[in-house]
Amino acid sequence: xxxxxxxxxxxxxxxxxxxxxxxxxxxxxxxxxxxxxxxxxxxxxxxxxxxxxxxxxxxxxxxxxxxxxxxxxxxxxxxxxxxxxxxxxxxxxxxxxxxxxxxxxxxxxxxxxxxxxxxxxxxxxxxxxxxxxxxxxxxxxxxxxxxxxxxxxxxxxxxxxxxxxxxxxxxxxxxxxxxxxxxxxxxxxxxxxxxxxxxxxxxxxxxxxxxxxxxxxxxxxxxxxxxxxxxxxxxxxxxxxxxxxxxxxxxxxxxxxxxxxxxxxxxxxxxxxxxxxxxxxxxxxxxxxxxxxxxxxxxxxxxxxxxxxxxxxxxxxxxxxxxxxxxxxxxxxxxxxxxxxxxxxxxxxxxxxxxx
Amino acid sequence: xxxxxxxxxxxxxxxxxxxxxxxxxxxxxxxxxxxxxxxxxxxxxxxxxxxxxxxxxxxxxxxxxxxxxxxxxxxxxxxxxxxxxxxxxxxxxxxxxxxxxxxxxxxxxxxxxxxxxxxxxxxxxxxxxxxxxxxxxxxxxxxxxxxxxxxxxxxxxxxxxxxxxxxxxxxxxxxxxxxxxxxxxxxxxxxxxxxxxxxxxxxxxxxxxxxxxxxxxxxxxxxxxxxxxxxxxxxxxxxxxxxxxxxxxxxxxxxxxxxxxxxxxxxxxxxxxxxxxxxxxxxxxxxxxxxxxxxxxxxxxxx
Numbered sequence: 214x215x216x217x218x219x220x221x222x223x224x225x226x227x228x229x230x231x232x233x234x235x236x237x238x239x240x241x242x243x244x245x246x247x248x249x250x251x252x253x254x255x256x257x258x259x260x261x262x263x264x265x266x267x268x269x270x271x272x273x274x275x276x277x278x279x280x281x282x283x284x285x286x287x288x289x290x291x292x293x294x295x296x297x298x299x300x301x302x303x304x305x306x307x308x309x310x311x312x313x314x315x316x317x318x319x320x321x322x323x324x325x326x327x328x329x330x331x332x333x334x335x336x337x338x339x340x341x342x343x344x345x346x347x348x349x350x351x352x353x354x355x356x357x358x359x360x361x362x363x364x365x366x367x368x369x370x371x372x373x374x375x376x377x378x379x380x381x382x383x384x385x386x387x388x389x390x391x392x393x394x395x396x397x398x399x400x401x402x403x404x405x406x407x408x409x410x411x412x413x414x415x416x417x418x419x420x421x422x423x424x425x426x427x428x429x430x431x432x433x434x435x436x437x438x439x440x441x442x443x444x445x446x447x448x449x450x451x452x453x454x455x456x457x458x459x460x461x462x463x464x465x466x467x468x469x470x471x472x473x474x475x476x477x478x479x480x481x482x483x484x485x486x487x488x489x490x491x492x493x494x495x496x497x498x499x500x501x502x503x504x505x506x507x508x509x510x511x512x513x514x515x516x517x518x519x520x521x522x523x524x525x526x527x528x529x530x531x532x533x534x535x536x537x538x539x540x541x542x543x544x545x546x547x548x549x550x551x552x553x554x555x556x557x558x559x560x561x562x563x564x565x566x567x568x569x
Numbered sequence: 570x571x572x573x574x575x576x577x578x579x580x581x582x583x584x585x586x587x588x589x590x591x592x593x594x595x596x597x598x599x600x601x602x603x604x605x606x607x608x609x610x611x612x613x614x615x616x617x618x619x620x621x622x623x624x625x626x627x628x629x630x631x632x633x634x635x636x637x638x639x640x641x642x643x644x645x646x647x648x649x650x651x652x653x654x655x656x657x658x659x660x661x662x663x664x665x666x667x668x669x670x671x672x673x674x675x676x677x678x679x680x681x682x683x684x685x686x687x688x689x690x691x692x693x694x695x696x697x698x699x700x701x702x703x704x705x706x707x708x709x710x711x712x713x714x715x716x717x718x719x720x721x722x723x724x725x726x727x728x729x730x731x732x733x734x735x736x737x738x739x740x741x742x743x744x745x746x747x748x749x750x751x752x753x754x755x756x757x758x759x760x761x762x763x764x765x766x767x768x769x770x771x772x773x774x775x776x777x778x779x780x781x782x783x784x785x786x787x788x789x790x791x792x793x794x795x796x797x798x799x800x801x802x803x804x805x806x807x808x809x810x811x812x813x814x815x816x817x818x819x820x821x822x823x824x825x826x827x828x829x830x831x832x833x834x835x836x837x838x839x840x841x842x843x844x845x846x847x848x849x850x851x852x853x854x855x856x857x858x859x860x861x862x863x864x865x866x867x868x869x870x871x872x
Contacts, residue, residue: 273675275682343854346861350618350674354808358853361805365847478686485679522690529683533676534668 236400240393247392251464253507254399258457259484260491260499261406262450267485268493269414270446271426273349276356277454278481279340279363280333282474284455285462286367287332288325289379295321303374315385326459333455334448341444357477364475378469381462395464402460406453411496413449422446426494483510486529492541501540576839589717590834596723597793598830599730602823603785604803605810606734607778609822612811614754614774615670620681621661623803624688625779629654629786630795631696634703643703643791647729650783658779662772670771685800692797703790726788733784737777738819750774805849813856 236254240247259281267273293302296317313321344355368376384391413419421442424432433439462468475481483506491502509528513521538546545552580586608622632653633646665684669677707721741747752760753770761767789795810829814821829852836848 273678275678343858343861346865347857350678351812351857351860353675353678354618354805355854355857358805358850358857362847362850362854365844365850369843369847482682482686486683489679519694520690523687523694526683526686526690529686530665530680533680533683534665537672537676 260487260503263484270422274356276360279360280451280454281458284329284458288459291325292321329455329459333451337451367470492539498541594831594834598827602826607781621685623800625782626786629783630790633787637703646787650787654783655780658776
């Protein structure tokens with residue numbers, strides 16, 4: 214793999230430089246689009262975490278959005294609970310009565326993100342005990358059931374605001390710099406997730422989960438403790454999903470069980486579609502898929518208002534039915550040498566007298 | 570919590586309410602059993618998980634509702650929905666299902682999920698998101714001094730569902746196409762070797778499933794409410810019923826469908842109507858966990 218075009222330094226360095234420059238400067242150059250760019254980072258995190266266990270491990274979950282919403286609520290409770298009584302706060306539904314000093318806010322946000330990530334990971338371990346005996350479509354439907362149930366139950370829980378939801382504490386400072394701050398937070402999360410995953414996929418762990426995807430029984434026969442790997446893999450997904458959920462809750466400013474937190478139809482299905490669009494089981498596929506999907510989504514929301522959901526549903530069907538390999542899979546077929554796959558060249562070398 | 574206990578004590582003190590809930594549950598469960606049977610058919614024969622099942626039901630419901638608005642009795646909506654959804658199912662088969670049939674199961678699950686989104690959004694644009702009921706204009710039977718009411722329309726719905734189920738069962742047993750469908754379900758390759766056009770069988774099976782769902786939807790619009798976004802709940806109900814009963818087990822599917830209706834009625838009464846969807850999903854998780862425990866025991870025996 215090391216000699217492939219996509220892995221060469223002359224390709225990588227400008228690319229990484231461009232991404233870093235974009236992440237820091239784009240919101241400053243185009244302040245009107247800061248929220249959209251921020252959402253783009255969120256969607257990349259969603260796609261990467263889904264691919265970790267849908268694409269690399271072959272366990273197609275439809276309910277990963279559960280951890281997103283769970284993290285969002287955990288963070289909200291921690292952020293508010295540090296200063297006020299949560300039940301009283303939600304009953305007053307914010308209302309601007311309760312104020313947070315900058316120190317209280319940033320401490321709450323930091324602790325909230327941490328708690329969201331850790332508790333999501335723990336909940337993944339506990340849920341994994343229930344669902345990892347399920348295979349294939351049963352796993353997908355079972356996880357979807359968990360996400361829907363979580364939304365319904367949260368909607369009936371008065372202490373966290375039930376169906377009315379919670380108004381989140383505001384980021385201190387003027388709105389523009391607050392947006393930039395959350396955008397940077399998302400961007401750092403994307404970078405750390407990307408670096409972590411590219412390291413993870415090169416380790417024994419990465420090969421083990423690929424083995425589970427390819428043939429779980431054989432992997433078990435080879436001595437891989439499959440349940441442990443599966444649970445750990447899901448916990449990693451859940452950790453990052455919980456953290457991004459915590460940040461997203463602060464971005465939106467108002468969280469609510471069905472439309473914002475446990476949004477099974479929106480982000481819950483988007484994350485799967487983004488991965489399929491970009492290419493399952495690749496490192497860059499989910500990122501490319503997320504970018505393309507986000508642009509398409511924003512365009513349909515702008516130009517097809519009213520019909521945007523129909524267009525998006527049709528897009529899902531088209532991607533799933535006609536474009537299974539995704540963008541990365543398509544490029545791989547067109548230009549295998551970019552990926553270090555050298556079918557033709559090896560054939561050429563095998564012939565006597567053929568020049569390299 | 571106190572509300573739940575209060576509801577429980579009502580059931581305890583006035584046993585006649587239990588009877589009323591039971592009858593309601595059985596009548597609605599008959600319709601669940603219909604759509605679940607369609608899913609069992611498609612799942613067993615084609616190995617496709619159709620998540621748009623509930624949205625087919627909703628389309629059928631809106632057909633009957635639109636007819637009742639135009640002065641036609643919604644009972645006529647049942648055959649009309651059957652025929653219309655037959656055609657719709659065939660189109661969906663040609664456009665989508667045929668291309669995912671030999672892919673892995675997750676592909677068909679996701680493709681039909683996308684289809685479900687399209688259908689519910691189109692219904693939402695056409696008919697808004699208000700809940701609707703087609704007014705069939707029937708009276709109710711009153712039993713036990715009016716404590717138990719049986720709306721005639723529910724009874725008619727129950728009978729129609731039974732007739733439809735019986736017709737489908739007889740068709741599968743006796744007709745040539747029914748035989749071909751069963752043969753394809755057993756072994757697709759062997760069926761093709763024997764000269765069965767499996768593509769035609771698949772198209773027929775999927776259309777039949779859509780038609781059954783459409784008829785079930787027309788019944789639902791009379792005895793309950795329809796709304797564009799209720800489809801997914803019906804899909805999950807069908808999935809729960811089939812998972813609990815296992816496909817190819819027709820009496821099981823019917824029993825599980827009726828049981829589902831009864832449990833939902835009791836659960837809705839005890840916990841409150843806002844928990845309806847949570848009850849359905851809770852049942853799904855329960856069934857999956859029970860199945861898993863059973864299989865874990867089996868796995869240990871094998872080892």
